[in-house]
Amino acid sequence: MQPAVNIFWFRRDLRLKDNTGLSLALQSDRPLLLLFIFDRNILDKLENKKDRRVEFIWLTLELMQKELAKRNTAIEVHFGKPKEVFKILIEKYRIGKVFTNEDYEPYARVRDEAIEALLQVHGIGFQSNKDHVIFSKQEIMKMDGSPYTVFTPYSKKWKSLLEYLGAVFLEEFPIEKFLRNLFIHQPKPIPSLDSMGFVFTGSKFPPSVPEPGLLIHYGEQRDFPGLDATSRLGIHLRFGTISIRRLAEEALRKSPVFLNELIWRDFYHMILWQFPKVGKGQAFKPAYENINWRNNEKEFERWCQGRTGYPLVDAGMRQLNETGFMHNRLRMLTASFLSKHLLIDWRWGEAYFAERLLDFDLASNNGGWQWAAGCGCDAAPYFRIFNPSIQQKKFDPDGSFIRKWLPDFPEPGYPEPIVEHEFARDRALKAYKKALN
Helix, strand or coil, X not given: CCXXXXXXXXXXXXXXXXXXXXXXXXXXXXXXXXXXXXXXXXXXXXXXXXXXXXHHHHHHHHHHHHHHHCCCCCEEEEEECHHHHHHHHHHHCEEEEEEEECCCCHHXXXXXXXXXXXXXXXXXXXXXXXXXXXXXXXXXXXXXXXXCXXXXXXXXXXXXXXXXXXXXXXCCCCCHHHHHHECCCCCCCCCCCHHHCCCCCCCCCCCCCCCCCHHHHHHHHCCCCCCCCCCCCHHHHHHCCCCHHHHHHXXXXXXHHHHHHHHHHHHHHHHHHHCXXXXXXXXXXXXXXXXXXXXXHHHHHHHHHCCXXXXXXXXXXXXXXXXXXCCHHHHHHHHHHHHHHCCCCHHHHHHHHHHHCCCCCHHHHHHHHHHHHCCCCCCCCCCCCCCHHHHHHHHCCCCHHXXXXXXXXXXXXXXXXXXXXXXXXXXXHHHHHHHHC
Protein backbone atom coordinates (compact mmCIF):
# COMPACT_ATOMS: atom_id res chain seq x y z
CA MET A 1 0.00 0.00 0.00
CA GLN A 2 1.19 3.52 -0.79
CA PRO A 3 2.35 5.44 2.29
CA ALA A 4 0.10 8.37 3.21
CA VAL A 5 2.16 11.59 3.33
CA ASN A 6 2.10 15.32 2.88
CA ILE A 7 5.01 16.88 0.99
CA PHE A 8 7.16 19.93 1.59
CA TRP A 9 8.84 21.05 -1.63
CA PHE A 10 12.10 22.99 -1.10
CA ARG A 11 13.01 25.59 -3.74
CA ARG A 12 14.62 28.90 -2.70
CA ASP A 13 14.41 28.05 1.03
CA LEU A 14 17.17 25.52 1.69
CA ARG A 15 17.20 25.46 5.49
CA LEU A 16 15.74 23.49 8.38
CA LYS A 17 15.23 26.53 10.63
CA ASP A 18 12.64 29.33 10.61
CA ASN A 19 11.11 28.13 7.34
CA THR A 20 7.46 29.16 6.93
CA GLY A 21 6.18 26.42 4.66
CA LEU A 22 8.22 23.69 6.32
CA SER A 23 6.94 24.67 9.78
CA LEU A 24 3.30 24.64 8.66
CA ALA A 25 3.76 21.37 6.79
CA LEU A 26 5.29 19.68 9.84
CA GLN A 27 2.16 20.61 11.79
CA SER A 28 -0.20 19.08 9.22
CA ASP A 29 -2.17 15.85 9.48
CA ARG A 30 0.22 13.33 7.84
CA PRO A 31 3.89 12.36 8.05
CA LEU A 32 5.90 14.86 6.03
CA LEU A 33 8.01 13.85 3.04
CA LEU A 34 10.71 16.37 2.12
CA LEU A 35 11.33 17.00 -1.58
CA PHE A 36 13.84 18.86 -3.74
CA ILE A 37 13.93 18.84 -7.53
CA PHE A 38 16.96 19.76 -9.60
CA ASP A 39 14.78 21.33 -12.26
CA ARG A 40 15.82 20.41 -15.79
CA ASN A 41 13.73 23.26 -17.18
CA ILE A 42 16.32 25.53 -15.54
CA LEU A 43 19.51 23.45 -15.50
CA ASP A 44 19.36 22.33 -19.12
CA LYS A 45 19.61 25.99 -20.18
CA LEU A 46 22.82 26.62 -18.23
CA GLU A 47 25.67 26.52 -20.73
CA ASN A 48 28.41 26.77 -18.09
CA LYS A 49 28.71 23.28 -16.64
CA LYS A 50 30.98 24.63 -13.91
CA ASP A 51 28.12 26.74 -12.59
CA ARG A 52 28.96 27.31 -8.93
CA ARG A 53 25.34 28.03 -8.02
CA VAL A 54 24.39 24.44 -8.82
CA GLU A 55 27.37 23.32 -6.75
CA PHE A 56 26.21 25.54 -3.86
CA ILE A 57 22.74 23.97 -3.94
CA TRP A 58 24.23 20.46 -4.07
CA LEU A 59 26.57 21.13 -1.12
CA THR A 60 23.72 22.65 0.88
CA LEU A 61 21.54 19.61 0.27
CA GLU A 62 24.40 17.35 1.39
CA LEU A 63 24.61 19.24 4.70
CA MET A 64 20.85 19.06 5.17
CA GLN A 65 20.90 15.32 4.50
CA LYS A 66 23.53 14.80 7.19
CA GLU A 67 21.35 16.63 9.67
CA LEU A 68 18.25 14.66 8.68
CA ALA A 69 20.09 11.33 8.81
CA LYS A 70 20.21 11.76 12.60
CA ARG A 71 16.43 11.35 12.48
CA ASN A 72 16.43 8.40 10.08
CA THR A 73 15.03 10.42 7.23
CA ALA A 74 16.17 12.49 4.26
CA ILE A 75 15.09 14.78 1.47
CA GLU A 76 13.91 12.88 -1.60
CA VAL A 77 15.96 14.54 -4.34
CA HIS A 78 15.03 14.24 -8.02
CA PHE A 79 16.67 15.43 -11.23
CA GLY A 80 13.95 16.11 -13.75
CA LYS A 81 11.07 18.35 -14.76
CA PRO A 82 8.72 19.15 -11.86
CA LYS A 83 5.54 17.96 -13.57
CA GLU A 84 7.09 14.61 -14.43
CA VAL A 85 8.50 14.23 -10.91
CA PHE A 86 5.12 14.87 -9.33
CA LYS A 87 3.52 12.28 -11.60
CA ILE A 88 6.00 9.75 -10.17
CA LEU A 89 5.28 10.86 -6.61
CA ILE A 90 1.52 10.58 -7.12
CA GLU A 91 2.04 6.95 -8.14
CA LYS A 92 4.36 6.25 -5.21
CA TYR A 93 2.50 7.95 -2.33
CA ARG A 94 -1.01 8.82 -1.17
CA ILE A 95 -0.44 12.56 -0.98
CA GLY A 96 -2.84 14.73 1.00
CA LYS A 97 -1.25 18.13 0.41
CA VAL A 98 1.86 19.73 -1.03
CA PHE A 99 3.33 22.68 0.88
CA THR A 100 5.88 25.08 -0.52
CA ASN A 101 7.05 28.71 -0.33
CA GLU A 102 6.28 31.42 -2.84
CA ASP A 103 8.49 32.39 -5.75
CA TYR A 104 7.56 35.46 -7.80
CA GLU A 105 9.64 34.83 -10.92
CA PRO A 106 7.71 34.35 -14.20
CA TYR A 107 8.89 30.77 -14.75
CA ALA A 108 8.13 29.86 -11.13
CA ARG A 109 4.59 31.20 -11.42
CA VAL A 110 3.89 29.15 -14.54
CA ARG A 111 5.51 26.07 -12.95
CA ASP A 112 3.47 26.36 -9.76
CA GLU A 113 0.21 26.88 -11.64
CA ALA A 114 0.91 23.72 -13.66
CA ILE A 115 1.75 21.68 -10.54
CA GLU A 116 -1.31 22.95 -8.68
CA ALA A 117 -3.53 22.00 -11.64
CA LEU A 118 -1.99 18.51 -11.80
CA LEU A 119 -2.46 17.97 -8.08
CA GLN A 120 -6.03 19.23 -8.20
CA VAL A 121 -6.94 16.54 -10.73
CA HIS A 122 -5.87 13.97 -8.15
CA GLY A 123 -7.62 15.66 -5.25
CA ILE A 124 -4.34 16.86 -3.70
CA GLY A 125 -4.09 20.27 -2.04
CA PHE A 126 -1.40 22.85 -2.80
CA GLN A 127 -0.39 25.56 -0.32
CA SER A 128 2.20 28.24 -1.04
CA ASN A 129 3.46 30.49 1.76
CA LYS A 130 5.39 33.73 2.08
CA ASP A 131 8.98 33.11 3.18
CA HIS A 132 11.67 34.85 1.10
CA VAL A 133 10.50 38.43 1.79
CA ILE A 134 9.34 40.31 4.87
CA PHE A 135 6.32 41.81 3.12
CA SER A 136 4.88 39.89 0.23
CA LYS A 137 3.65 40.96 -3.17
CA GLN A 138 0.47 42.63 -1.90
CA GLU A 139 1.13 43.60 1.73
CA ILE A 140 2.57 47.06 1.01
CA MET A 141 0.07 48.84 -1.23
CA LYS A 142 -1.25 52.38 -1.71
CA MET A 143 -4.52 53.43 -0.12
CA ASP A 144 -6.36 52.78 -3.41
CA GLY A 145 -5.01 49.21 -3.57
CA SER A 146 -2.52 49.86 -6.37
CA PRO A 147 1.20 48.99 -6.07
CA TYR A 148 3.89 51.51 -5.26
CA THR A 149 6.29 52.25 -8.10
CA VAL A 150 8.46 54.74 -6.20
CA PHE A 151 10.76 53.43 -3.50
CA THR A 152 10.67 56.20 -0.87
CA PRO A 153 6.93 56.09 -0.08
CA TYR A 154 7.07 52.28 -0.28
CA SER A 155 9.91 52.18 2.24
CA LYS A 156 8.11 54.58 4.60
CA LYS A 157 5.03 52.38 4.64
CA TRP A 158 7.23 49.26 4.95
CA LYS A 159 8.94 50.69 8.04
CA SER A 160 5.75 51.96 9.64
CA LEU A 161 4.01 48.61 9.17
CA LEU A 162 6.98 46.74 10.59
CA GLU A 163 7.08 49.10 13.58
CA TYR A 164 3.36 48.57 14.15
CA LEU A 165 3.23 44.81 13.56
CA GLY A 166 6.90 43.82 13.80
CA ALA A 167 6.37 40.87 16.13
CA VAL A 168 3.99 39.29 13.62
CA PHE A 169 6.18 39.71 10.56
CA LEU A 170 9.46 38.76 12.24
CA GLU A 171 8.07 35.88 14.27
CA GLU A 172 10.15 32.72 14.02
CA PHE A 173 8.45 29.69 12.52
CA PRO A 174 9.22 26.71 14.77
CA ILE A 175 10.78 23.61 13.22
CA GLU A 176 12.75 21.61 15.78
CA LYS A 177 9.87 20.53 18.02
CA PHE A 178 7.89 19.19 15.04
CA LEU A 179 10.65 17.22 13.31
CA ARG A 180 9.27 14.02 14.84
CA ASN A 181 6.51 14.33 12.23
CA LEU A 182 8.90 13.72 9.33
CA PHE A 183 8.27 10.67 7.17
CA ILE A 184 10.85 8.02 8.07
CA HIS A 185 12.56 6.59 4.99
CA GLN A 186 15.94 6.14 3.32
CA PRO A 187 15.70 7.36 -0.30
CA LYS A 188 18.43 7.16 -2.93
CA PRO A 189 21.53 9.36 -2.61
CA ILE A 190 21.45 12.85 -4.11
CA PRO A 191 22.16 12.76 -7.86
CA SER A 192 25.81 13.64 -8.36
CA LEU A 193 26.79 16.83 -10.13
CA ASP A 194 28.46 14.70 -12.77
CA SER A 195 25.29 12.70 -13.44
CA MET A 196 23.46 15.99 -14.03
CA GLY A 197 26.13 17.20 -16.43
CA PHE A 198 27.90 19.60 -14.05
CA VAL A 199 31.45 19.77 -12.73
CA PHE A 200 32.48 19.94 -9.08
CA THR A 201 34.91 22.87 -8.75
CA GLY A 202 35.58 22.82 -5.01
CA SER A 203 34.62 26.49 -4.74
CA LYS A 204 34.62 28.28 -1.40
CA PHE A 205 31.45 30.13 -0.48
CA PRO A 206 30.93 32.98 2.01
CA PRO A 207 29.56 32.06 5.43
CA SER A 208 25.85 32.51 6.10
CA VAL A 209 26.44 34.69 9.17
CA PRO A 210 27.68 38.31 8.92
CA GLU A 211 31.08 38.99 10.42
CA PRO A 212 30.85 40.37 13.97
CA GLY A 213 30.60 44.16 13.82
CA LEU A 214 30.05 44.26 10.05
CA LEU A 215 26.50 45.59 10.20
CA ILE A 216 27.45 48.20 12.79
CA HIS A 217 29.94 49.78 10.37
CA TYR A 218 28.04 48.90 7.19
CA GLY A 219 26.62 52.38 6.61
CA GLU A 220 29.96 54.18 6.54
CA GLN A 221 32.01 51.50 4.76
CA ARG A 222 29.73 49.78 2.26
CA ASP A 223 30.51 52.05 -0.71
CA PHE A 224 34.24 51.29 -0.77
CA PRO A 225 34.99 48.12 -2.75
CA GLY A 226 38.54 47.96 -1.43
CA LEU A 227 37.18 47.27 2.05
CA ASP A 228 35.74 43.91 3.02
CA ALA A 229 32.67 45.71 4.31
CA THR A 230 29.67 44.10 2.63
CA SER A 231 27.78 41.13 3.99
CA ARG A 232 28.33 38.70 1.07
CA LEU A 233 24.99 37.19 2.09
CA GLY A 234 23.43 37.51 -1.37
CA ILE A 235 23.84 33.85 -2.30
CA HIS A 236 22.35 32.79 1.04
CA LEU A 237 19.36 35.07 0.58
CA ARG A 238 18.93 33.84 -2.98
CA PHE A 239 18.76 30.18 -2.01
CA GLY A 240 17.23 30.67 1.41
CA THR A 241 20.04 29.20 3.49
CA ILE A 242 19.38 32.07 5.92
CA SER A 243 16.08 33.48 7.15
CA ILE A 244 15.20 36.95 5.89
CA ARG A 245 13.34 37.49 9.18
CA ARG A 246 16.40 36.86 11.34
CA LEU A 247 18.51 39.10 9.11
CA ALA A 248 15.94 41.92 9.22
CA GLU A 249 15.77 41.58 12.99
CA GLU A 250 19.54 41.99 13.24
CA ALA A 251 19.51 44.94 10.82
CA LEU A 252 16.84 46.66 12.91
CA ARG A 253 19.18 46.53 15.89
CA LYS A 254 22.44 47.35 14.15
CA SER A 255 22.13 49.05 10.77
CA PRO A 256 19.29 51.13 9.28
CA VAL A 257 21.35 51.33 6.08
CA PHE A 258 21.48 47.55 5.74
CA LEU A 259 17.77 47.37 6.56
CA ASN A 260 17.18 49.75 3.67
CA GLU A 261 18.89 47.27 1.35
CA LEU A 262 16.47 44.57 2.50
CA ILE A 263 13.58 46.95 1.79
CA TRP A 264 14.90 47.48 -1.75
CA ARG A 265 14.93 43.70 -2.11
CA ASP A 266 11.28 43.44 -1.03
CA PHE A 267 10.42 46.35 -3.34
CA TYR A 268 11.93 44.71 -6.42
CA HIS A 269 10.24 41.39 -5.64
CA MET A 270 6.91 43.20 -5.33
CA ILE A 271 7.52 44.95 -8.66
CA LEU A 272 8.33 41.63 -10.33
CA TRP A 273 5.04 40.16 -9.13
CA GLN A 274 2.89 43.19 -9.93
CA PHE A 275 4.56 43.90 -13.28
CA PRO A 276 5.74 40.50 -14.58
CA LYS A 277 6.71 42.05 -17.93
CA VAL A 278 9.96 43.28 -16.33
CA GLY A 279 11.01 39.68 -15.81
CA LYS A 280 10.32 38.92 -19.46
CA GLY A 281 12.75 41.38 -21.00
CA GLN A 282 10.53 44.47 -21.14
CA ALA A 283 11.33 47.94 -19.84
CA PHE A 284 9.14 49.14 -16.99
CA LYS A 285 8.75 52.46 -18.81
CA PRO A 286 7.60 51.61 -22.38
CA ALA A 287 9.03 54.80 -23.89
CA TYR A 288 12.53 53.47 -23.27
CA GLU A 289 11.92 50.71 -25.80
CA ASN A 290 12.51 53.38 -28.44
CA ILE A 291 16.19 53.94 -27.64
CA ASN A 292 18.40 53.32 -30.65
CA TRP A 293 21.05 51.12 -29.03
CA ARG A 294 24.43 50.88 -30.75
CA ASN A 295 24.96 47.27 -29.59
CA ASN A 296 28.56 47.04 -30.76
CA GLU A 297 29.54 43.41 -30.10
CA LYS A 298 33.28 44.09 -29.88
CA GLU A 299 32.72 46.81 -27.30
CA PHE A 300 30.40 44.53 -25.36
CA GLU A 301 33.11 41.87 -25.31
CA ARG A 302 35.63 44.38 -23.98
CA TRP A 303 33.16 45.34 -21.24
CA CYS A 304 32.66 41.66 -20.36
CA GLN A 305 36.40 41.06 -20.17
CA GLY A 306 37.12 44.17 -18.10
CA ARG A 307 39.11 45.89 -20.84
CA THR A 308 37.28 49.19 -21.31
CA GLY A 309 40.27 51.31 -20.25
CA TYR A 310 38.39 52.65 -17.24
CA PRO A 311 40.13 51.04 -14.24
CA LEU A 312 37.24 50.90 -11.76
CA VAL A 313 34.84 49.52 -14.36
CA ASP A 314 37.39 46.93 -15.44
CA ALA A 315 38.29 45.92 -11.88
CA GLY A 316 34.62 45.34 -11.11
CA MET A 317 34.13 43.17 -14.18
CA ARG A 318 37.25 41.11 -13.47
CA GLN A 319 36.14 40.58 -9.88
CA LEU A 320 32.81 39.29 -11.22
CA ASN A 321 34.42 37.00 -13.78
CA GLU A 322 36.83 35.47 -11.30
CA THR A 323 34.68 35.21 -8.16
CA GLY A 324 31.01 35.42 -9.14
CA PHE A 325 30.68 38.45 -6.86
CA MET A 326 30.61 42.16 -7.64
CA HIS A 327 30.46 44.99 -5.15
CA ASN A 328 27.11 46.83 -5.31
CA ARG A 329 28.68 50.22 -6.04
CA LEU A 330 30.40 48.63 -9.03
CA ARG A 331 27.21 46.93 -10.20
CA MET A 332 25.72 50.40 -10.58
CA LEU A 333 28.84 51.80 -12.26
CA THR A 334 29.38 48.98 -14.74
CA ALA A 335 25.67 48.88 -15.63
CA SER A 336 25.58 52.63 -16.21
CA PHE A 337 28.77 52.42 -18.30
CA LEU A 338 27.38 49.71 -20.57
CA SER A 339 23.98 51.27 -21.14
CA LYS A 340 25.04 54.91 -21.33
CA HIS A 341 28.72 55.20 -22.23
CA LEU A 342 28.53 52.40 -24.79
CA LEU A 343 24.80 52.64 -25.59
CA ILE A 344 24.47 48.86 -25.42
CA ASP A 345 21.07 47.44 -24.54
CA TRP A 346 20.84 46.96 -20.77
CA ARG A 347 19.35 43.49 -21.40
CA TRP A 348 22.73 42.31 -22.71
CA GLY A 349 24.34 43.26 -19.42
CA GLU A 350 21.46 41.88 -17.38
CA ALA A 351 21.89 38.50 -19.08
CA TYR A 352 25.66 38.55 -18.51
CA PHE A 353 25.20 39.23 -14.81
CA ALA A 354 22.52 36.53 -14.64
CA GLU A 355 25.05 34.04 -15.95
CA ARG A 356 27.94 35.13 -13.73
CA LEU A 357 26.57 36.28 -10.36
CA LEU A 358 26.50 33.67 -7.62
CA ASP A 359 23.73 35.64 -5.95
CA PHE A 360 21.75 36.18 -9.16
CA ASP A 361 18.16 36.95 -8.29
CA LEU A 362 15.92 37.97 -11.17
CA ALA A 363 14.01 40.64 -9.23
CA SER A 364 17.07 42.47 -7.87
CA ASN A 365 19.22 42.01 -10.99
CA ASN A 366 16.49 43.29 -13.28
CA GLY A 367 15.62 46.12 -10.91
CA GLY A 368 19.25 47.21 -10.69
CA TRP A 369 19.81 47.16 -14.45
CA GLN A 370 16.61 49.03 -15.23
CA TRP A 371 17.50 51.57 -12.53
CA ALA A 372 20.92 52.16 -14.09
CA ALA A 373 19.54 52.37 -17.63
CA GLY A 374 16.83 54.80 -16.54
CA CYS A 375 13.96 52.65 -17.77
CA GLY A 376 12.84 51.07 -14.49
CA CYS A 377 10.49 52.09 -11.71
CA ASP A 378 11.95 54.88 -9.58
CA ALA A 379 15.03 54.77 -11.79
CA ALA A 380 17.95 57.12 -11.93
CA PRO A 381 16.95 59.81 -14.48
CA TYR A 382 18.42 59.19 -17.90
CA PHE A 383 20.63 62.28 -17.64
CA ARG A 384 22.40 60.90 -14.54
CA ILE A 385 25.51 59.33 -16.01
CA PHE A 386 28.27 58.14 -13.69
CA ASN A 387 31.70 59.56 -14.42
CA PRO A 388 34.02 56.55 -13.89
CA SER A 389 37.00 58.75 -13.00
CA ILE A 390 35.08 60.63 -10.29
CA GLN A 391 33.68 57.35 -8.96
CA GLN A 392 37.25 56.04 -8.74
CA LYS A 393 38.45 59.09 -6.79
CA LYS A 394 35.51 58.89 -4.38
CA PHE A 395 35.30 55.17 -3.74
CA ASP A 396 38.79 53.78 -4.39
CA PRO A 397 40.91 56.81 -3.52
CA ASP A 398 44.02 54.82 -2.65
CA GLY A 399 43.63 52.50 -5.65
CA SER A 400 43.73 49.36 -3.49
CA PHE A 401 40.79 47.70 -5.22
CA ILE A 402 42.09 48.51 -8.69
CA ARG A 403 45.56 47.17 -7.88
CA LYS A 404 44.06 43.91 -6.65
CA TRP A 405 42.10 43.20 -9.81
CA LEU A 406 44.15 44.97 -12.49
CA PRO A 407 47.74 43.72 -12.31
CA ASP A 408 48.22 45.16 -15.83
CA PHE A 409 47.38 48.71 -14.73
CA PRO A 410 49.04 51.11 -15.40
CA GLU A 411 51.40 48.96 -17.45
CA PRO A 412 51.82 49.62 -21.20
CA GLY A 413 49.54 46.69 -22.07
CA TYR A 414 46.52 48.19 -20.33
CA PRO A 415 44.01 49.43 -22.95
CA GLU A 416 43.25 53.05 -23.74
CA PRO A 417 39.72 54.20 -22.79
CA ILE A 418 37.18 52.64 -25.12
CA VAL A 419 35.41 55.99 -25.42
CA GLU A 420 36.01 59.50 -24.09
CA HIS A 421 33.67 60.30 -21.18
CA GLU A 422 32.30 63.68 -22.29
CA PHE A 423 31.74 62.44 -25.83
CA ALA A 424 29.95 59.32 -24.55
CA ARG A 425 27.84 61.37 -22.15
CA ASP A 426 26.73 63.75 -24.88
CA ARG A 427 25.97 60.85 -27.26
CA ALA A 428 23.87 59.07 -24.63
CA LEU A 429 21.90 62.22 -23.74
CA LYS A 430 21.06 62.80 -27.40
CA ALA A 431 20.01 59.16 -27.96
CA TYR A 432 17.82 59.09 -24.84
CA LYS A 433 16.28 62.51 -25.53
CA LYS A 434 15.43 61.52 -29.11
CA ALA A 435 13.78 58.28 -27.95
CA LEU A 436 11.76 59.93 -25.21
CA ASN A 437 10.45 62.91 -27.20
